[in-house]
Amino acid sequence: MSGYYLPPTYLYMNGFMLAFGFWGIVNTESSQPILMFLVLLVFSVIQDCIFIGIYQPRGYDTVETRPVKASIRNEFRFSLGMSIVNLLIKPVTGFLLFRIMKSRDGDFGDLNIPGINRIPTFGGSAGTYENIDSPAPYSGKVETATGYDVSDKPVLQP
Template sequence: MEIPAINLKAIVLVHWLLTVWGSMAFLPRSYAWGNFSVLALGVWAIAHRDSIDAVVMFLMGTVGTILTDIVHIGIYYPTRDLVILDVLRFSAGMAILNLLLKPASCFFVYQMYKERGGDYNVNFGKWFPTVSRTRDDYQSIDQQDQESARPANPFNQAQDKPARAY
């Protein structure tokens, strides 16, 4: 099954809009600061299309804001016999929707990371996930092939054939 291509601009735009709406009423300033900082990393990843660092920083920041959003919404959600105003209800709904969309965004950003050349693979072992780098394609510097023992021919011409005269 083919994974649909989601544009990084669309991901950043949707999370920016939901963060703006989510921080309208009941959440503290730290919610807005954390999410807008991560969105700035997303803008950096958009601006530098070949940068692996920008995408991995945006990915790790998004994972971090998943945890902080759970804490912010859990602590600051109005619960006691308060009449929930429409603005509070809308703001809470947008913050929760933003939180629910972040794991899917992380998945798509991880796919972009792999497309840009990132090579970290997450291996979910029996108990804990481990991160490993595969180095199967690398050759050792210590070992020399028989082909490299011959002198290099910089013009890729055959040694036995004379050059053509024009």
């Protein structure tokens, strides 16, 4: 990472994302690690946009406009390109994480994105397929048994 471009916070955030991603791969029973990884991914996208917006002009002024060695200039250009590629890949990663989270635990099936309710992977109508592991749909009608009353019992004569 170029010392002229991004602060150490960028490295720490991506390190934490790597740790949560590893935790999500190892712990396959629960969807909570994937959910935490997804939340951290959203925060890292916001942080990357802020860092690129703030630190790219500073790095450009330091490296491109002043006479510096070609290796430093190339390092700045490479780190800028890789951070932009990393930022462009994160939405695809978020979509795949959402799919993994939904496949591990069906509780997130009602999570809808406004305006995108026709795609089966985002809630909405998934068709007539009914998973064999899920219970039958609840119709809302509950049958109640009538209670047993002692007065209904015939009296025994000795």
